[in-house]
Amino acid sequence: MKIAIEEDKxxxxxxxxxxxxxxxxxxxxxxxxxxxxxxxxxDLHEQVVEAAEVCPAACIRLDHTT
Structure with a gap:
């Protein structure tokens, strides 16, 4: 999993x-x-997915292909 943040959002x-x-x-x-x-x-994937789901700005992007 790779993570990206859209800082402007x-x-x-x-x-x-x-x-x-x-x-x-x-x-x-x-x-x-x-x-x-x-x-x-x-070991951190579950927490990262939860963090992305609850983000009020929807600025966390997850790539599950890696």
């Missing part, structure tokens, strides 16, 4: 950081999400 709500803190973090100045891990291990 991110509203900085942060549920992704709460659900998968090993993968997502937020910039201190504006709260925009950034990736700590672009291709997380299988």
């Amino acid at each position: 991110c509203c900085g709500a942060g549920p992704c950081v709460l659900i998968a803190p090993e993968v997502f973090d937020q910039r201190e100045d504006d709260g925009i999400v950034f990736l700590l891990e672009q291709a997380p291990g299988a």
Whole structure:
């Protein structure tokens, strides 16, 4: 799985950081999400999928082909 963030769509709500803190973090100045891990291990896939599903801005893109 590979992850991409559409930063211009991110509203900085942060549920992704709460659900998968090993993968997502937020910039201190504006709260925009950034990736700590672009291709997380299988043990984190469930949390990453949940984070993408609850994102209020729908800015997390997942590629399950890798």
